[in-house]
Amino acid sequence: MKIGILTFQRAYNYGASLQAYALSKALKGSSEDIEVSVLDYRTDKLNDAAKLIKSGEGLSAKTAAKIGFRLLKHRSFNTFDKRYLSLTAPIRDWKVFAGTNSQFDALVVGSDQVWKDDITGSDPAFYLEGIKSDIPRYSYAASFAGSEEVGAQVLKNHRSELEKFETVSLRENGYLSNFAEQLSSPVRRDLDPVLLLSQNQWAEVASPRLIKDKYAFMYVVGPEINIRKFAESYCKKYGLKLIDNKKSIEFLKHCSPEDFLSWIQNADCLITNSFHGTAFSVIFQKTAFYELGQGEKRNFRAASLLDSVGISGREIVSDVYSDGEAVVDWALACSKLDAMRENSLSYVKAIAEGRSGADTSGIKCSDAGSNCSNNPAAQLPRYYVGAHGDIEICKHSSSGGAFTALTDAFFSRHNNSVIYGCAWNENLEAVHIRAVDESGRNAMRGSKYIPSKLGDSFKHVADDLRHGRNVVFSGTPCNIAALNKYIAMNGVPTDRLLTISFLCHGVGSERFFRDYIAHLEDRYGGHAIAVNFRAKSQVGKIQDMRVEFDNGKVYTAASTNSDWFYSIYLANLILRPSCYKCKFAGGARPSDIDIADAWGQPWIDGKAPSLLISNTEKGQTLIDDVTGVMSLRELPYSRVKQPAMIHHAEKPLQYDEFWRVYNEEGYLSAQRLFGNNTIWGKARAAAIRVVDVLGVRKLLKR
Incomplete structure (x- = not known):
């Protein structure tokens, strides 16, 4: 059985190289009868990563240093490829290869963003266009790393080729339903290939320990927010040397994929904003902290992985380390990862055995769509x-x-x-x-x-x-x-x-709530008989307070900003200590x-x-x-x-002072100093009421 893999193995990127190796090793398993090769496909579009001089870089000492590091890094990656990957001869013309190739019994596309058309230039090679019909084709954890609209465009542009796949395996869960509903081929979701191998299997690849000092390894890709100062703060507290993949001379001297694994394996702490950094922190069961970002820039892949194995309370949300991070239940995390790994390995085994994969767990959801509860491939949550x-x-x-x-x-x-x-x-x-x-x-x-x-x-x-x-x-x-x-x-x-x-x-303070109600009872001259935190008295608003009294009077606050309880609660001043x-x-x-x-x-x-x-x-x-x-x-x-x-509530800087005032001077003093009872607070609340009455907020939302 000869299997060919088409992926991004020439990206000179740790994740890309290691996922190509992992998928090759998983497909081969322990069988001597299976040969796995990575197609050395090269195009001008894909070769950008291999360039030593990047577009727009001028001549300077800094550029020269970068070129020197890239040269060293490229050499180490090329050495890794020769040692661990069975590469074909370079393929520069896909049509010629597709029309004449008959050496493979199966072809696999993936993993990585092989279906992200703005990276590949919508290259039909990554949909195996032109391959002889008698050669089974599969994808493994293929990704287009975009919105549902991007996925719909991939289906529209390449559906005819995707229909020829024995099984379509995707990396992200959110696109399963659309693909399953529109393709006759079985559709499933699978783990990133690096997670297919065990800790011991990766330890066999890793270099020996690279330095004697105890250290924290900071591995960053892309934009940084608080991660660098956080890492420095953590190292200062625990007396660790900081190894930084961007600046540390030790890393620049030891930057091969094998070295990368060693830096993680032997670190006392890993601090990262990378998905593959996160993945290897789980594999090696490391003390780790993660900068995952917010909004559209959030690292949803890393966050989803941590969520799926039950790791929480380790996210970097400020630039200073403080005690109190959650303890990881590694027995639980490993059991969850093992279950997901077993599911994906069953699919890999089906490919290696020449089966369609339809008899492995979680395949074929086109009839039931994404709501098929008997589909283990649609992994929870x-x-x-x-x-x-x-x-x-x-x-x-x-x-x-x-x-x-x-x-x-x-x-x-x-x-x-x-x-x-x-x-x-x-x-x-x-x-x-x-x-x-x-x-x-x-x-x-x-x-x-x-x-x-x-x-x-x-x-x-x-x-x-x-x-x-x-x-x-x-x-x-x-x-x-x-x-x-x-x-x-x-x-x-x-x-x-x-x-x-x-x-x-x-969870807010019951004592503060009771004082809040008592104050309203004094104002309205009656006994409170009903409370509704979400009265929905105005169209388009869900958080407006309503308190009814036994004398028929009613207190309402059209906005959280104008209510005395909400303003303190949402400022995080009255939450339980455990909530932080x-x-x-x-x-x-x-x-x-x-x-x-x-x-x-x-x-x-x-x-x-x-x-x-x-x-x-x-x-x-x-x-x-x-x-x-x-x-x-x-x-x-x-x-x-x-x-x-995404993250727990942050303890505000004025927390201790708020509780000192509240305990010593009482509810009204705390409100005057910290709530909407200040001059600024009253002005802000009044402005909000005017905006609501005039309907300006609704117009802005439109």
């Missing part, structure tokens, strides 16, 4: 956005009615069902209650930004499960984690338990389903959309049940803009 079809339900919900839709579906799917969630009691305390019908469940709808009193709810959940009842438990991620621990400690079966967590900004180190923000959550506001997504028929995330197959099944009623559409991770998924 998966992300959806939508809103309930009933606008009245949305009006009484935090955003798009996801909680109502999910629990309605649970009631319909299971008899003898019980729902646990947070509701207001008669004293306006947030408490967890148990409900067996819709009216009890409806009391749980809506956000409460203070801690819920859990009481004996864990014990009641355990009793319900032991008696064969089907249970939904909803709460914050830390509530769910505590429940899971309680259930495990008491040996309670969980096959009938489904958990739903609400992605939260943080939340391990569930930016990492794996312990629930079957997460729900949240779908920030950055358009409203649906005047309704604020919800974000739904399936973390388990159990959760995916229930989300499949609400696809119709919520008009759900799947999103790639890169389109998800929920802040609570």
Whole structure:
């Protein structure tokens, strides 16, 4: 069996070279009967990376130094290729190669951005155009690294060639549904090739330790934000030498792919903004910190990988290192990675054995589309956005009615069902209650930004499960984690338990909330009987406060900026201390389903959309049940803009002073100094009210 790989092996890039090696090794496995070669395809467009002098570089000492380093680096990469890759003779004319080649029994395209047409110039070679029809063709973790629109353009331009593939394997999850729906070929998602090999396999390639000193290795690609100063701060605290791939002479002298692996393997700490740096930190189980960026510039690949293996609380969000980073559960991370690796290796094995791959897990989803819950290749978590079809339900919900839709579906799917969630009691305390019908469940709808009193709810959940009842438990991620621990400690079966967590900004102080309500009661001369943090009294707004009093009066704040509780809460001044180190923000959550506001997504028929995330197959099944009623559409991770998924709340600089004033001088003094009761705060709130009355904000949004 002779297999040819077409990828970017001449990029003189660590990720590109190492992924080509990894895929070659994985395809060959331990068989002596399999030969794997990398096609040494060369074009003017692709050869830019091989140039020693880059366009626009003038003559200077700095340029000369760069050229010297590139020369050294290129030589070391060429040596690596000769040692570890079986390269064909250079291919400069694809049409000639395609028309005359018959030496391969199968061809594989990938990994890397081989279908990113602005890199390849829409080169038909990367779609194996012209290859004889009797040669099976596959892709492995191919990427076009763009939006859904870019993926649609790839399908439009190259569909006829893609239909000839035995199996289409993509790198990103968000494009699976479009490809699966439009291609007759099986479609799946697979790991980056470097993750196919084990730690021991990579250790065999790595150079011996390169320096005696203890060190932190900072590997950066592209723009930097806080990473450099953070690395310097970390090294100063722990007395480590900083090895920097951009400036350290030690790295410049030892820059081969084997050296790159050694720098990571032997580092006391890895600090990186690179996907492949992140991948190898997981493989080598290193103490590591990651600068992932924000918004459209966020490194979604790296963030998604960390999320999928349960690593959180390690993101760089400032330029100074401070204690308190989350501890990584390496047993959990490795088990998750092993499961994903096994799935992708099963596909690689199918290619090597000359099978179509249709009998490996997770292939062929064209009939069911992206919502096929029996498709293991559509790896979890998966992300959806939508809103309930009933606008009245949305009006009484935090955003798009996801909680109502999910629990309605649970009631319909299971008899003898019980729902646990947070509701207001008669004293306006947030408490967890148990409900067996819709009216009890409806009391749980809506956000409460203070801690819920859990009481004996864990014990009641355990009793319900032991008696064969089907249970939904909803709460914050830390509530769910505590429940899971309680259930495990008491040996309670969980096959009938489904958990739903609400992605939260943080849990506010109940004491501050009580003072806030007491102040409003003094102002309005009545006893508060109802609170709604999301009254939705104005079209296009979801966070407006409403408090009702027993004398018939009503307090409303049209904006978070004009409300005294919200202004302090959103300034992060009254969150629980644990919220500033939340391990569930930016990492794996312990629930079957997460729900949240779908920030950055358009409203649906005047309704604020919800974000739904399936973390388990159990959760995916229930989300499949609400696809119709919520008009759900799947999103790639890169389109998800929920802040609570990216990083925990930051502890403000004035935190200690705020609490000193609040404890010593009371609520009103704290408001005068830190809230909207300052002169500036009142002016800002008044300006916001005027803008809202005039409708300027709506015009700007349009």
